[in-house]
Amino acid sequence: MTTIDRVLGAGIERIDGPAKVRGSAPYAFEQDPGEPITHLALVQSTINRGRITRLDPSAAEATPGVLAVLTPANAPRLSGELTADLPVLQSLDVHYQGQVVAAVVAETSEIARAAVGGVRVEYAAEEPDVTLRADRPDLYAPAQVMAGFATDSVIGDVDGALSTAAVTVDATYETPAQHNNPIEMHTSMARWDGDSLTLWDANQGPHTIQRDLMTAFGLTAGQVRVISPYVGGGFGSKAFAHPHQILAAMAARVVGRTVVLELTRQQMFSLVGHRTPTIQRVRLGADSEGRLTAISHEVVEHTARIAEFAEQTATATRVMYAAPHRRTTHRLARLDVPPPTIMRAPGETPGMFALESAMDELAHTLGIDPVELRIRNEPPRDPERDVPWSSRSLVECLRTGAERFGWAGRDLRPGVRTDGRWLVGTGVAAATYPSRRRKADCRISVDGRGRYLVEIDGSDIGTGTWTALTQIAADALHVGLGEVELRIGDSRLPFAGGAGGSTGLASWGSAVVLTARQLRARLESLGGQPPPDGLTVDGGVPGPSPHAEQYSMHSFGAHFVEVRVDADTGEVRVPRATSVYAAGTIANATTARSQFLGGFCMGLSMALHEESLQDEHFGHFVNHDLAGYHIATNADVGEIDISWLDEEDPWVNELGLKGIGEIGIVGAAAAVANGYWHATGRRIRDLPLTPDKFFR
Amino acid sequence: MKEFRYERSPDPAAAVALLAREPGGAFLGGGTNLVDLMKLGVATPDVLVDVRELTSAEVSDLPDGGLRIGAGVPNADLAADRRVRERYPVLAQALLAGASGQLRNRATTGGNLLQRTRCGYFTDVTRPCNKRSPGSGCGALHGVHRNHAILGQTFEGPGACVATHPSDMAVALVALDAVVRVLGPDGERSLPIGELHRLPGNDPSRDTTLRHGELITAVDLPPLDLPSRYRKVRERASYAFALVSVAAALRVEDGVVADVRLALGGVAHTPWRARAAEETLLGRPATEEAFAAAAGAELAAATPLRDNGFKVPLARNVVVRTLLDLSGGTR
Structure with a gap:
């Protein structure tokens, strides 16, 4: 066995790319x-x-x-x-x-x-009873919300703090039902x-x-x-x-x-499910310097009569900013709708639209730069769990993004910049997503000629798993990429959780690393050479990181966008954006960039287009195809500058890898809505930012 | 999808004769709309007579300086034609604002004129729609109708319909006073394009005045000696139907409107020729105020629905902006 350079992090092109491009990779129908x-x-x-x-x-x-x-x-x-x-x-x-x-x-x-x-x-x-309203008398508190989070969180005296705060924001934000549409x-x-x-x-x-x-x-x-x-x-569906x-x-x-x-x-x-609509009331209290004294985030959303799916919409608010008095709640209405399901960053995506819009409103009320406002409220520890961060680089993401975007010197005033008939503005919002590891088993075999077979029931839903997991395996086995064959996507393979919650590579990669270590130890005990009839080792990771209780584990990011709104028509275009992420180890620079970029584009699409329109009389989703349910086209996507920070996190998992499938979408819609306000002086609190709302 | 027969004919007359014998049949052009509707069960022809290669795919010069567009000319070819781009920019721009490159390659001139509304109640056979299923009602009237008509709708009775015509190209052709050439069982006839499409009236199932078996063979463009342009407003930058569109041509002489053509898309069951606006403008100073007054004159007849009132100020703004752009004014 020879030691070679690490391939982890390299922008290796997709192993499965050629077969997909040629149409020879069999999808289920084929x-x-x-x-x-x-x-x-x-x-x-x-x-x-x-x-x-x-x-x-x-x-x-x-x-x-x-x-x-x-x-x-x-x-x-x-x-x-x-x-x-x-x-x-x-x-x-x-x-x-x-x-x-x-x-x-x-x-x-x-x-x-x-x-x-x-x-x-x-x-x-x-x-049919299909209409969500915040004043429905039948709203109820579920026993818990998705991913095992508590339904409510209360710390201190929020109402008291709000009543004595120097400055407050009290606003209600709405996001519509959305469909995943892979x-x-x-x-x-x-x-x-x-x-x-x-x-x-x-x-x-x-x-x-x-x-x-x-x-x-x-x-x-x-x-x-x-x-x-x-x-x-899949996006969850x-x-x-x-x-x-x-x-x-x-x-x-x-x-x-x-x-x-x-x-x-x-x-x-x-x-196949949808993302629930949400109605979110956010109240912020701050002192005159912009330091938050109170955060309240109350969520109303729907579920189906036959299934409870309680989206964890306010949970990001529990980790974003410091404030001594805090409250988050989730209330559901059971409606005659198909069961909702997870859709890329369920919870964080609608929730951060509300929180990050409210932060923008607070910055304006205070006359403070919205980047600076966020930095002033950076919490040294998880503000609700009261444990240290395993790593947290939000401030660096904000500063790096501001630098790359050219944020310095931004005029705080809304609605004062034009370019021809375009009203021009810029917006910022932060992003976060939890980092978790789940149980995963793995089997690695080596044959007598030193060829390795890695078997694990991971999934590649377009994310790049085929490639990134092979890179992880090659490094862990100290061999070249070409010496490793990966098998995924089959329930006969060793158990692994699905691609979801940005846990895939964190879990499967950890399982591969640990199993590879076992195999290498066995090989060394055999003198470094595989026996003629090969060798197989079964291993894996049992579940969450053993440090998950001691540390709060999250990735962070920041989005900066330029937004243009046509003064005659209310058409919105986003010609450029900068997103900076801190998500621990990045396994493959090429596929990671695609993940971040795709996530941001989905958030842009959410901001500008996506909306499942329900007929209140007949009860169905009327725009139930891609002609009616608009998703951003290439023409809607301008120049997007994606980058990430080098971030080492020794606690999250064996690779220090936090997961990147979802954070790209989180906060992106808020950045666009904030830019829309900065361009026009109009605060649209219900997505999407369609031209009809310009004429309200 | 219902089973159907597929037929080809040696020439347009034979195709017309064939379809005339098939009351449940339909002509097939590019199929970019009809085939979708067949998959959805909205269109259920028992025979398709393929005319895509029967009608001319040529754009030819007319003696008066105009152009004749064969009904088989693909939208992409028409948009790329040098004569169209130079002499009728409003038409080239309208074509390029529609659909996608792939669809424009396939879609024909004749078929584009005859495409049907994309109203979500029309395209869903489980919902009421007087256009698809006469007498069943109009689901959109009190339903999801943000992108529906603000002019010329029928609100009551078996004709209730608030759908819009989806074509961009047709809006430009209406502004250009195009003439549609038709071959029917009784021979050839021509009609002004303004007489091709019809308002829902008491029978929204009929989009046009064509009779069964009549085939569009060509569209004639009269010469145009004034600057023109097309402006389409949509919430998505590409591949979306118009919220509102404007096809306009304008000549200003000594600061006065000497000639003007104006048509609106996305506002009615037909491409909407804005005659009231044109009459208001002719002979008046070419100012923003006059343009706004003209738009106002046209839109005074608007009867917006619960959720599409924004189209009235939107249409006004787009008319004013387009005319200002054509007159060289800035504000």
Whole structure:
């Protein structure tokens, strides 16, 4: 074994890139199950709430090429342990618009889709209740919010501090429902061999999907294999099982053939989750120097009647700034909507729009530069947990970003700069995201010729895992990249949590490092040479960092944007932006830049475009396709300067790597809204910043 | 998607004759809108007669100095035509403001004129829509309608419809007084483009005055001797339908409006020729005040819905700005 230069951090091009560009990387729909494939199409409810009174599949069943029509009357019974939207076709009750009420299996997708029209369904509909308001009498406090956070946090006397503060801000911010919309539609291909199920599936973690399939069909781990080597984005909507995986498996069992189900774009607006709308009241109290005395962040959001999903919207507020008196709360309304789910930085994304907008408003009230205001409120320790930071570089991110962007000398006054018909402004906002490590197992083998095989059920949903994890493995094994083969995306591989919560590389990478250490120790005990028939070591990490209780672990960042608003039309353009991040070790400079950039662009898109519009009478999402649900195009994305600080963190995990999948989106919308205010003098507190709001 | 037959014909007359025998059939141009609607179950033709390569794909000079655009000319080719860019910049700009490069390569001139509204209730077969399913009602009227019409809607009865026409190109053609050449079962006819599209009236299922089997073969542009431009407003910088658009041409002589053409997009069931504004302006001083008064005269008839009132000041601003830009004024 020879020692070589570290490849960690290098901008290695994607290992899986050539296959993806050539179209030879098989996504779920393109897998070969080894037999002719049948196709599944869905009949969905057109009401939000009520009961099926009549369901007649006879015309569909009589269609040539149709193999079966699954309905609540004939569908196989699933385990009663399934919750939320997973007990598909198990009852006549309808809980949300778009719920699957029947499914057609046919020889071709064309026949299946055409036969959907031959399923007659009648309902006893009840009036849908879909509108979120902060004054609803039925708001309730969930037992806890997502990721295990406490629902409320209260320190000191917030109301008293607000009443005596020299300066206060009291503002309510709103974010609309949003849909994840990865480019690859959710797809599941199911094949049964006896009582064993194979599912080729687009997801963010095969073991997560496997668990729900085991529950649904009463199977053991050995009977369910989920295979997902290539996935075209997820943003959270592929983290958990949704009805389509259950349906594909159910249909395949009924017809005794391989069945594939690829959701349509429209179906993705009801069957794979969404980000809850939020209404957030933020109150800040400060002394005349801008030092915060009180922070209050009260969140109202929705969940589905059949599933509680409590987005942790105010949790970032618990770590951002120092203040002796603090309060955060979350209240939910149960509505007749599909179950919400995680969408890139759930919690931090809507929550930091509110907090970072309020900080901008406070800076203006005080006449203090908004960068300086944030620096004045930098907390030396986690302000709510009262433990030290494992590392925190927000101030450096703000200062570096200000320097790169050219922030110095900025005129604090809003609405005074023009360039032709453009009103021009600049905005800043901070970003944060928790750093966590989760349990992950790993197996590394070396053959007699010194070739290494690394096996772990990690996922690459477009993030760069294939490449970055191979780099980590090569360094940990002290070999070149070319000597390591990585296998991920298969539930037969050693257990790992899914790609979510920015935990992927932190967890899988740690597992690889520790397992590689074991293997190298074994090899050294064998004299440094692998035995002729090779050697295999199983290892991993048991869960969170052992230092997670002693330290508060977060990445931080800062966004600076230039915003232009057309004085005649209210059109908004963002010609340039600077984002600086501090997220510990960066594993691959190229794919990391893409992650930061993609996150920022998604935040820009949230600021300017994204909004799922619900019809209050019919209860459905009206703009349920990419023509109606606007996402930023290339033309909306200007020059974006992405950089990161060298940050060493010995406590977060074996690699000092904090995770970067989500922090890019956090705070980006606030920076744009703050720039919009600076350009126009108008404070838009409800996203997105569409031209109609310019004319209010 | 319903099963359908696909047919080709040797020439336009045969295609017209074929479709005339097929009451449930439709012509297929680039298919960039029709095929989407078929996938959604909104359009359910049992026969498609492919005319994309039957009608001319040429732009040719007319003796009067105008241009004849074959109905098969792709939007991308038309936008790139040197004569169009030099003599009818409003048309080239309108074309390039629409759709995406890929769609413009595929979409035809004739098909662009006949594309249907993108109203979310029209494109969803599970919702009421008088345009798609006459008598079922208008879901948008009290629903999600921020980007719907502010002029010429029908609010009550079986004609209730607040949809907009989606085309950018058509707005420019309306301002240019284009003439649409049509071949039907009874032979050829021509109609001013202003008579092609119709307001919903009591039958929003009919977007145009064409009869079944009539095929657009060409669009004639009369000569234009005044500067023109197109301005499209949309919240996204590309690949979005207009919130409001303006096609304008203006000649100012001695500070007075000598000639003006003005049409609005995104405001009505048709591309909207702003005759009231034109009449107000003609012979008046070319000032910002006069432009604003003209826009006001046109928009006095506006009947905005609950959530699209912003289109009235938006349209006014865009009319004023576009006319100021054309007159060389700054403010």
